[in-house]
Amino acid sequence: MSRLLSRQHLAAVRRSAPFACVSRWLHTPSFATVSPQEVSGSSPAEVQNFVQGSWTASANWNWIVDPLNGDKFIKVAEVQGTEIKPFVESLSKCPKHGLHNPLKAPERYLMYGDISAKAAHMLGQPAVLDFFAKLIQRVSPKSYQQALAEVQVSQKFLENFCGDQVRFLARSFAVPGNHLGQRSNGYRWPYGPVAIITPFNFPLEIPLLQLMGALYMGNKPVLKVDSKVSIVMEQMIRLLHDCGLPAEDMDFINSDGAVMNKLLLEANPKMTLFTGSSRVAEKLAADLKGRVKLEDAGFDWKILGPDVQEVDYVAWVCDQDAYACSGQKCSAQSVLFMHKNWSSSGLLEKMKKLSERRKLEDLTIGPVLTVSQGRSQPFFGGQLTPVTTEAMIEHMNNLLKIRGSKVLFGGEPLANHSIPKIYGAMKPTAVFVPLEEILKSGNFELVTKEIFGPFQVVTEYSEDQLELVLEACERMNAHLTAAVVSNDPLFLQDVLGRSVNGTTYAGIRARTTGAPQNHWFGPAGDPRGAGIGTPEAIKLVWSCHREVIYDVGPVPESWALPSAT
Numbered sequence: 001m002s003r004l005l006s007r008q009h010l011a012a013v014r015r016s017a018p019f020a021c022v023s024r025w026l027h028t029p030s031f032a033t034v035s036p037q038e039v040s041g042s043s044p045a046e047v048q049n050f051v052q053g054s055w056t057a058s059a060n061w062n063w064i065v066d067p068l069n070g071d072k073f074i075k076v077a078e079v080q081g082t083e084i085k086p087f088v089e090s091l092s093k094c095p096k097h098g099l100h101n102p103l104k105a106p107e108r109y110l111m112y113g114d115i116s117a118k119a120a121h122m123l124g125q126p127a128v129l130d131f132f133a134k135l136i137q138r139v140s141p142k143s144y145q146q147a148l149a150e151v152q153v154s155q156k157f158l159e160n161f162c163g164d165q166v167r168f169l170a171r172s173f174a175v176p177g178n179h180l181g182q183r184s185n186g187y188r189w190p191y192g193p194v195a196i197i198t199p200f201n202f203p204l205e206i207p208l209l210q211l212m213g214a215l216y217m218g219n220k221p222v223l224k225v226d227s228k229v230s231i232v233m234e235q236m237i238r239l240l241h242d243c244g245l246p247a248e249d250m251d252f253i254n255s256d257g258a259v260m261n262k263l264l265l266e267a268n269p270k271m272t273l274f275t276g277s278s279r280v281a282e283k284l285a286a287d288l289k290g291r292v293k294l295e296d297a298g299f300d301w302k303i304l305g306p307d308v309q310e311v312d313y314v315a316w317v318c319d320q321d322a323y324a325c326s327g328q329k330c331s332a333q334s335v336l337f338m339h340k341n342w343s344s345s346g347l348l349e350k351m352k353k354l355s356e357r358r359k360l361e362d363l364t365i366g367p368v369l370t371v372s373q374g375r376s377q378p379f380f381g382g383q384l385t386p387v388t389t390e391a392m393i394e395h396m397n398n399l400l401k402i403r404g405s406k407v408l409f410g411g412e413p414l415a416n417h418s419i420p421k422i423y424g425a426m427k428p429t430a431v432f433v434p435l436e437e438i439l440k441s442g443n444f445e446l447v448t449k450e451i452f453g454p455f456q457v458v459t460e461y462s463e464d465q466l467e468l469v470l471e472a473c474e475r476m477n478a479h480l481t482a483a484v485v486s487n488d489p490l491f492l493q494d495v496l497g498r499s500v501n502g503t504t505y506a507g508i509r510a511r512t513t514g515a516p517q518n519h520w521f522g523p524a525g526d527p528r529g530a531g532i533g534t535p536e537a538i539k540l541v542w543s544c545h546r547e548v549i550y551d552v553g554p555v556p557e558s559w560a561l562p563s564a565t
């Protein structure tokens with residue numbers, strides 16, 4: 001359905017809708033072609049692709065089921081392997097030097113400042129914030145506050161890059177040369193044709209921030225979002241077009257992983273930003289011969305230091321870090337190392353009580369959406385774990401085989417729900433495993449396996465066991481976020497100085513999650529590691545360094561031909 005037709009359809013629906021429906025549509029923003037409240041099994045929404053300046057369908061519709069009741073409620077026009085040609089051609093139209101760069105079409109930096117200003121203004125309207133928050137809730141169930149925070153972070157990010165801020169991203173430098181007429185200039189240069197692949201858990205924030213970063217620096221991206229949630233970004237692209245985004249500047253594709261993999265191999269983007277599991281990240285790094293930046297798995301740790309204080313606050317942050325968004329933040333607290341001084345503080349009892357406040361009705365706990373890949377997705381090697389209820393229970397039972405381990409709270413499936421079986425439905429769960437056992441080679445892999453759901457491991461250490469805690473952190477593979485909860489400066493210095501996680505919070509209010517637009521967010525310790533959010537992240541991910549050495553003379557009158565060297 002073309003954009004025009006969609007609008008006509010929308011207008012027709014608005015005309016024929018009963019009163020309650022009309023009032024909802026009245027609150028639907030002008031760019032939108034769906035209403036979050038209306039999408040249902042009996043009134044399914046459609047998601048299209050955008051390529052070479054127009055919205056297109058495909059030969060195949062992939063049905064997405066409502067994660068709360070299993071109804072087929074969204075159909076996505078998934079591009080098949082035989083249909084990728086327009087996307088390949090579109091990317092090939094962009095030269096390696098990009099759509100703009102410091103020496104070509106610099107007015108486009110200003111244009112993107114204007115687009116950001118308009119988009120920030122539009123997204124900041126209460127009705128538009130609400131529209132996106134509710135749409136996110138429909139496809140990636142989380143509490144209204146969590147969904148709204150995702151939209152607000154995205155809105156603030158756009159505000160941050162208004163006016164001249166986009167051109168400042170491409171600030172260059174000059175160094176005087178050796179003689180008159182010579183100087184070197186360092187430029188931030190685009191890659192040209194690029195690709196962005198993003199997962200299901202932040203349907204708006206991750207794709208929007210990476211997309212805008214790519215565009216700001218002069219690249220032409222093709223964007224692929226997990227089909228389960230791509231309706232959100234489809235609507236956002238319509239908003240961006242309304243705010244002046246040139247239609248030819250980016251493409252949007254819906255497909256399964258295998259087709260996207262094929263597209264990457266045929267279109268040969270000069271850089272691919274991948275956010276998702278380590279399994280796919282490693283495959284793409286090999287397939288694309290290292291031309292990638294990665295935001296992959298997180299097994300995020302929190303260490304509570306020896307100074308016990310603010311127990312209620314720390315318990316609340318632990319609950320939020322481990323269980324908000326049902327534990328489906330890549331920054332979620334996966335393991336808690338608790339100094340023995342906290343044992344008698346009542347912290348664990350408080351965490352248990354807080355976890356029991358969570359309920360499906362307000363989506364403070366909800367479905368776990370990591371599933372095995374779609375029909376045509378081949379198995380690429382490595383452990384592929386759909387996080388179903390059974391898978392989480394099985395993982396818990398394996399942990400419970402470790403000597404001294406026990407369930408602290410949770411450990412049971414959610415009751416009274418209609419979440420489809422392909423998704424997980426588990427109460428917020430904490431399993432205690434003794435520190436010495438965690439470190440044993442047979443156990444370590446199991447304990448540090450990322451369970452992308454409401455699940456954490458808790459352990460305890462004594463004064464003389466900090467070395468073991470740091471050894472555990474050193475042996476982990478994913479170094480995304482971390483928290484050192486202490487106001488003891490020497491403790492902080494010691495732990496921070498001997499660890500690597502990319503986004504680390506330190507102090508008694510430290511958390512593992514949050515990641516607003518004003519913090520760098522990304523892994524450390526891997527040269528392929530990407531970042532998101534800040535000017536530094538945009539420059540690192542979406543541009544490379546180019547040095548132009550101007551040497552315009554004059555050649556000194558005294559110059560004579562030197563002997564051969």
Ligand SMILES: NC(=O)c1ccc[n+]([C@@H]2O[C@H](COP(=O)([O-])OP(=O)(O)OC[C@H]3O[C@@H](n4cnc5c(N)ncnc54)[C@H](O)[C@@H]3O)[C@@H](O)[C@H]2O)c1
Nearest residue numbers: 198199225226257260261276277280295296297298330370
């Ligand atoms: N580091 C971060 O910033 C960050 C942020 C969010 C999620 N994550 C991680 O993402 C994972 C959860 O997401 P998921 O299970 O949906 O991840 P996933 O790797 O299965 O999928 C991510 C995206 O990659 C696509 N994809 C899959 N195979 C592909 C292939 N061969 N070629 C190209 N694209 C392919 C998927 O369709 C999806 O759009 C967790 O491990 C989590 O920690 C990391």
